[in-house]
Amino acid sequence: MPDRKMFWRVVRRLLAANRGRLFVILLALSAGAAITAALLNLQIDAERRLTTEFRAFGPNVVLVPKDSSSTASGTLPESAARSVPIHLPSGEVRVSSALYLIADVSVHSSGKATSAVVGGLNPLAFVTISPGSPNRTEANHSTENVCVLGVRVARQLNAQQDAELVLSVSSRRESCRAASFKETGGPEDDRIEISLRAAQRLADLPSRISTIELRVPGTPDAIQSYVADLQRRIPEADVRPIRQFTQGEATIYSRISGILSATVGLVLVLTGLCVMAAMTNVAMERRNDVGLMKAIGGATRRVLRLFLAEAAILGLTGGVLGAAIGILLSMWLGKAVFGVAAQPRLIVYPVAVALTIVVAIASAYPLRRLANIRPASVFRGEA
Amino acid sequence: MFLRLVADSFSRRPRHKLLTGAALALGMAVATAALSVSLDVGDRLAHEFRSLGANLLVTPQADSLPLEIGGVDYRPVNAGAYLPESDLGKLKTIFWRNNIVGFAPVLEVSAQLGRESPSTDLSDRTDVTVIGTWSQHELRVPDGSTYVTGIERTNPWWTVRGRWFLKGKAECVVGASLARRLNLNTADVINVGVFDPTKMVQVVRPLSVVGVLSTGGAEDQAVVTSLSEAQELARRPGEYRKLYVSALTKPEDDFGRRDPNTLAPADYERWYCTPYISSIALQMKQVLPGADVRVIRRVADGEGAILTRVRILLWLVTFASLLAAALAVGASSAASVIERRTEIGLMKALGAGSGAVGFLLAAEQLLLALVGGGLGYSLGILLARVVGQKIFGAAPAFSFLVLAVIVGLAAIVTLIGSAIPLRRASRYEPAPILRGE
Numbered sequence: 001m002p003d004r005k006m007f008w009r010v011v012r013r014l015l016a017a018n019r020g021r022l023f024v025i026l027l028a029l030s031a032g033a034a035i036t037a038a039l040l041n042l043q044i045d046a047e048r049r050l051t052t053e054f055r056a057f058g059p060n061v062v063l064v065p066k067d068s069s070s071t072a073s074g075t076l077p078e079s080a081a082r083s084v085p086i087h088l089p090s091g092e093v094r095v096s097s098a099l100y101l102i103a104d105v106s107v108h109s110s111g112k113a114t115s116a117v118v119g120g121l122n123p124l125a126f127v128t129i130s131p132g133s134p135n136r137t138e139a140n141h142s143t144e145n146v147c148v149l150g151v152r153v154a155r156q157l158n159a160q161q162d163a164e165l166v167l168s169v170s171s172r173r174e175s176c177r178a179a180s181f182k183e184t185g186g187p188e189d190d191r192i193e194i195s196l197r198a199a200q201r202l203a204d205l206p207s208r209i210s211t212i213e214l215r216v217p218g219t220p221d222a223i224q225s226y227v228a229d230l231q232r233r234i235p236e237a238d239v240r241p242i243r244q245f246t247q248g249e250a251t252i253y254s255r256i257s258g259i260l261s262a263t264v265g266l267v268l269v270l271t272g273l274c275v276m277a278a279m280t281n282v283a284m285e286r287r288n289d290v291g292l293m294k295a296i297g298g299a300t301r302r303v304l305r306l307f308l309a310e311a312a313i314l315g316l317t318g319g320v321l322g323a324a325i326g327i328l329l330s331m332w333l334g335k336a337v338f339g340v341a342a343q344p345r346l347i348v349y350p351v352a353v354a355l356t357i358v359v360a361i362a363s364a365y366p367l368r369r370l371a372n373i374r375p376a377s378v379f380r381g382e383a
Numbered sequence: 384m385f386l387r388l389v390a391d392s393f394s395r396r397p398r399h400k401l402l403t404g405a406a407l408a409l410g411m412a413v414a415t416a417a418l419s420v421s422l423d424v425g426d427r428l429a430h431e432f433r434s435l436g437a438n439l440l441v442t443p444q445a446d447s448l449p450l451e452i453g454g455v456d457y458r459p460v461n462a463g464a465y466l467p468e469s470d471l472g473k474l475k476t477i478f479w480r481n482n483i484v485g486f487a488p489v490l491e492v493s494a495q496l497g498r499e500s501p502s503t504d505l506s507d508r509t510d511v512t513v514i515g516t517w518s519q520h521e522l523r524v525p526d527g528s529t530y531v532t533g534i535e536r537t538n539p540w541w542t543v544r545g546r547w548f549l550k551g552k553a554e555c556v557v558g559a560s561l562a563r564r565l566n567l568n569t570a571d572v573i574n575v576g577v578f579d580p581t582k583m584v585q586v587v588r589p590l591s592v593v594g595v596l597s598t599g600g601a602e603d604q605a606v607v608t609s610l611s612e613a614q615e616l617a618r619r620p621g622e623y624r625k626l627y628v629s630a631l632t633k634p635e636d637d638f639g640r641r642d643p644n645t646l647a648p649a650d651y652e653r654w655y656c657t658p659y660i661s662s663i664a665l666q667m668k669q670v671l672p673g674a675d676v677r678v679i680r681r682v683a684d685g686e687g688a689i690l691t692r693v694r695i696l697l698w699l700v701t702f703a704s705l706l707a708a709a710l711a712v713g714a715s716s717a718a719s720v721i722e723r724r725t726e727i728g729l730m731k732a733l734g735a736g737s738g739a740v741g742f743l744l745a746a747e748q749l750l751l752a753l754v755g756g757g758l759g760y761s762l763g764i765l766l767a768r769v770v771g772q773k774i775f776g777a778a779p780a781f782s783f784l785v786l787a788v789i790v791g792l793a794a795i796v797t798l799i800g801s802a803i804p805l806r807r808a809s810r811y812e813p814a815p816i817l818r819g820e
Contacts, residue, residue, distance in 0.1 A: 031710065035703060046696055053692060056685035057435070064453070100452045116448050156448055185440055185679040190448050210453070243540040243599035248435035255431050256693055258774040259424055263417050263697065266766070267704040270413040274710050277406050337695045 007306065014289075014310050022314075029318025029356055030325065032275035037326030037352035038333065039264045045334055045342035047257050052091060052217050053338070054253070059096075059213035060245045061227055063237040075099070075208040078196075080234050081122075088226065090218035097122050097209040099199045101169065105157065105192060108164035108175070112157050117191045118167055120199020122209075124148070145198075146179040150189040154181055167192070167202060174198045212237070220250035272355070276363040295375035307364050315360030319353035326352065389747055400751065407755030407793060408762060410708035415763025415789050417704040420770055421697040423779035428690060429631050431775075433484050437537040437627035438682040439664055441466070444675045446624075453601055455512055456491055465490075465622035466674055468610065473670040474628070475524040482631040482658050485536025488623035490515040490613045496606065497574040498565065509565065512605040513575055515613020515623075518547040534607075537627040541602070545569045545594030548609050555608035556594040567592055575606060577616050586616055626674075628667065632660040634687035705792065713800030732813035741805050748797045756793030760786060 015022060054060075063084075065074030081097045099120040106113035124146075149159060159165065163178045176198065182188050200206050216223050223246055231239040286307065293303045327344045334342025393400050443464035450457040468488060475483065492515065495508035518533040535541065548554035555575075557567050567573065569592055576587035596607055614620050633639070638650075639659035646654055655662050660683045664676040723744075730740055768778040 028710075035707060039700065039703060042696075042699075050689070050693075053689050054685070056688050058681050058685075102450050102452070102457060114448060115450065117450055117452055153448060184681060185677040185683075186681055187449075187451055189677070190451070240599055244436055244538070247540040248432075251434050252428070252431050252689070255428065255774055259420065259770070260696065260700070262770045262774065263420060263700045263704065266413045266416060267700060267707055270410060270704060270707045273406070273409060274707055333699060337692055337699065 007302075007309075010306055011309050011313070014306065015313065025314055026318050026321070028275050029315060029360060030322030032271045032359065033319045033322025033352050033356040034326035034329060035271045036268055036355055037323040037348055038330040039267055039326075040352065041327055041330035041345055041348045042333055042342055043260055043264045044345050044348065045330070046260060046337075047219075047253075048090065049334070049338045049340070049342075050253060050256060051219055051249075054245070054249045055094075055215045055217055057245045057249070059215050060223065060242050060249070061214040061216050061230070062240050062242060063212040063214070063230075063234065064240065065210070066236055066238045075205060075210050076212070076237055078207040078209050080237055081209070081212050083233055084212065084214065084230065085226075085233070088216070088218060088222070090222060093217070093226075094215040095212060097196060097212045099196060099203060099205065099209045100211070101199065101203045103167045103169045103192075103202060105153070106166050106168075107157050107159050108166055110158060112159075114153075114156050116153050116156075117187075118199060118202065119191050119193045120196040120202075120209075121193050122196035124193060124195050145174075145176045146195075147176040148193040149178050149181050150191045150193075151181055151183040152189045153192055154178070165192070167194070169202050169204075172202050172204060174202050220246060220253060268355075272359050275356075275359050291375045308361060311360045311364035312357055315357035316353065318360070319356030322356065323349050323352035385743065385746075388743055389750065392747055393750075404751055404755040404758075407752060407797065408759035411756050411759025411789055411793050412762035412766060414705050414708040414792065415760050415785060416766035416770060417701045418788060419764065419767040419779045419782060419785045421694075421701045422782055422785065423767075423771065424697055425690065425694055427771075427775045427777070427779075428693060429686075430484075432686045432690070433629050433631065434539050435682050435686065436539060437486075437629045438632065438660060438679050438686070439628040439630060439667065440677045440679055441626035441628065441667065441671060441674050442677065443624065444673050446675075455601065456493070463624070464673075465619055465624055466626070466671070468621050468623055470671050471626070472522055472524045472530075474667060475522075475528075475530050476526065477663075477666040477670055478656065479630070479658050479663050479666060482663065484629045484631060485532045486626060486628040487517045487520075487532065487534040487537045488610060489534075489625040489627065490610060490617060490619065490623045491625075492577060492613050492617045494575050494577045494606075494616055496565075497576070498567075498571075508576075511561065511575070512601075513613055513616060514602065514605050514607045515610040515616075516607060517610055518550075520550060520610075534627075537629045538598070541596060541598045543594040543596050545592075548593055548607075550609055551611070552609075553588060553590050553612065554593045555590040555606050555612070556596040557592055558603040558605045558607070559595055559597040560603040561605065562592075562595045567595075569593055569595065573606070575608075575616065577618075586618065588612060588616060630660065630663050631658065632663060632683065632686075633658045634690045635659055635661070635683075709792065709796045713796050717800045717803065728813040728815075744801065744805055745798065748801045749794060752793040752797040753790070756790050759793070760789050763789070 063076065063080065065076050078097065081095055084093065084095050086093050086095070101118055101120075102115055103118045104113060104115050105118070147165060149157075149165075153159075157163075157165075159178050161178060161181075165176050165178060167174045167176065174194070176194055182193070194202075196209070200208065216226050218226065223241065227239050227241050290303055290307075293306075294300070327348060331341045331344060334340065443466050445464040447458065447463045449463070466488075471486070471488060474480070474486060477483075492513045494511055494513045496511040497508045516534045518535060519531060520533050522530045522532060524530050533547075535547070543556055545556065548556060555573070557573070561567065571592045572589055573592060574587055574589050576585060578585050590606070590608055590612065596602060610623060614622060638654070639657065639661065641650075641654070643651060643654055643661070643665065655665075660678050664678055668674060668676045727740055727744075730743075731737075764781075771777060771779045
């Protein structure tokens with residue numbers, strides 16, 4: 001079809017005619033696409049990242065024995081912790097099991113003694129949270145005979161770093177070395193944490209635990225359905241979301257994501273308008289070309305189609321280039337904000353490219369007005 | 384003559400001017416909205432974070448170690464220390480008193496619960512924890528005013544079916560699990576008693592159930608009543624054991640984490656007058672003798688981390704919107720100059736210098752920027768109002784900074800946007816332009 005061949009030849013000529021102009025349009029389009037892709041990607045990633053950030057609040061779901069009345073005598077089998085699903089689309093669930101008991105604690109060297117709550121934890125994490133040191137160091141030690149002292153227990157016992165402690169319940173005894181101290185402002189301050197095995201020996205409750213604490217990442221809705229699913233899987237336990245955090249997070253999350261969506265939406269509209277303004281100006285310069293084409297017998301529809309094809313090609317090129325730059329940009333921005341590079345979402349790329357093409361074609365729309373231009377008046381230099 | 388030229392240019396091509404002005408106004412509107420929302424968002428979100436409840440915990444300094452497992456304290460009633468309730472009004476006299484959103488004292492008593500209507504034998508008794516606290520409590524502040532606070536402020540996730548107990552009445556709310564277990568309902572009367580084996584004294588209080596409390600925690604197994612009732616039961620009049628305080632704070636930065644004892648006097652002043660959680664804790668400690676004020680790190684640190692991140696994120700987006708606005712405005716003002724090539728050529732042919740032409744065009748652009756920027760600003764404030772109202776239920780506060788930034792930005796961007804084509808225009812040779820080349 002020579003007709004079609006001619007069509008593309010004219011389009012090619014239109015594109016190549018003015019290098020400077022081509023460059024400006026491509027710059028505007030790809031800048032728009034880059035901003036669109038970067039913000040969209042950052043927005044999707046930020047919402048996910050925020051739910052991870054929320055886990056700074058600590059566990060948000062606990063499993064307790066079902067029939068525990070006000071006396072915390074009931075226990076769960078240790079194997080229950082293994083039937084907790086770990087891998088979620090939103091990330092890994094962190095599981096820790098604990099057995100709590102009351103024991104007499106004494107410092108080996110000074111002989112100071114008190115009774116305190118002992119928590120046997122698996123894994124036993126060395127978390128240092130104190131006003132002086134913001135950085136938290138976490139490491140799992142498999143060593144049996146170390147313990148973490150809450151600051152208030154330590155003060156009561158006047159225990160120093162590496163002090164030898166003796167824990168006893170009736171005739172059973174365990175000894176451990178105070179490896180680190182913990183200040184959280186919560187009940188942990190009044191506790192001694194040891195390994196789960198030692199606590200089970202101390203309480204004479206082999207392979208039993210009193211609670212399982214979970215840090216479940218994900219949106220509030222995802223956590224809700226996870227809790228329901230878990231309750232079905234482990235019927236012998238009572239699965240409780242810690243409402244202080246699940247409910248609080250739900251409100252905060254909806255606020256943050258609302259504000260983020262609103263601002264990103266505004267910026268996207270603005271970017272679209274900006275690109276459109278630039279494109280329209282360029283399109284209006286085409287008056288003479290349209291006049292000439294009509295003068296030598298071009299049908300209005302075919303002339304318009306030419307310019308729309310040109311706009312679409314420009315949109316595609318600008319979009320493909322710009323969206324790639326934008327996604328790279330958002331990865332870098334994600335690193336700057338959350339310390340972890342934002343994951344590129346594949347869906348963002350086609351969306352950004354499609355948006356760019358739509359904007360490019362829409363900005364060529366004012367050419368429609370040129371359709372009822374009379375060629376003669378253009379050549380006379382009239383408006 | 385100069386003014387006439389400017390006026391003429393506006394009246395001759397109103398459509399073109401309108402288009403450029405509209406682009407300017409729109410860009411500035413978005414920039415205004417984004418800027419005022421992100422300036423405001425820190426304070427709003429800090430308020431939202433209070434839905435996580437208390438971030439400070441006050442306990443007696445001389446207290447023995449609580450033996451608490453699963454929300455039940457296994458210490459006998461007479462062990463440990465207590466704090467006087469009468470001091471609590473002073474909390475609203477500290478420097479950052481307006482940042483204290485709410486507080487509630489708590490006194491927990493291990494007691495026995497019986498169902499039967501007024502009888503003292505409690506034959507069918509169940510062990511239960513009685514939590515005494517405030518609900519909608521009117522507190523007299525030393526400066527003469529009153530302040531209403533209570534547990535619903537510090538633990539906002541607690542929900543009550545029915546209503547909260549009233550102060551001074553023998554009423555209580557029961558935990559949901561307890562209510563289910565004992566088949567309790569509102570309008571029932573329960574007897575709560577403490578039996579002290581050493582002194583052979585028995586205190587029994589009849590309480591009428593006015594609501595069922597659901598918390599998702601250990602309190603679902605407890606009876607929650609007014610602080611004065613719990614004090615009667617524990618025989619500890621006017622005393623409490625724990626105080627939860629919910630305060631608005633500024634996320635701790637490196638300065639806020641420094642040890643106040645090592646700060647120089649000027650720095651100490653600054654630290655003291657910044658609502659860091661540690662400085663609020665110190666101020667509370669100063670008015671509550673014998674108390675230990677502890678920061679609930681789990682809440683405070685998590686809040687700080689998220690607030691900081693969200694702030695950076697929003698500033699980033701705002702910056703992007705300012706950039707996009709600048710590009711839009713710059714592009715449209717550049718276009719409006721390019722359009723007027725013939726006019727410039729004519730002016731120069733009639734003997735106008737490059738400077739005069741540039742000055743005329745710049746004045747036109749500035750006028751446009753002022754009108755468009757002003758219009759955009761008012762539009763943007765409206766937009767910010769809608770967004771703020773929709774998301775936080777409150778419009779952002781007016782900020783002079785936003786107005787200054789927006790008007791300045793509009794002027795600078797239009798000038799820069801038109802400067803490049805203007806420079807080229809001033810170099811135009813009139814003859815080829817007039818010939819239409």
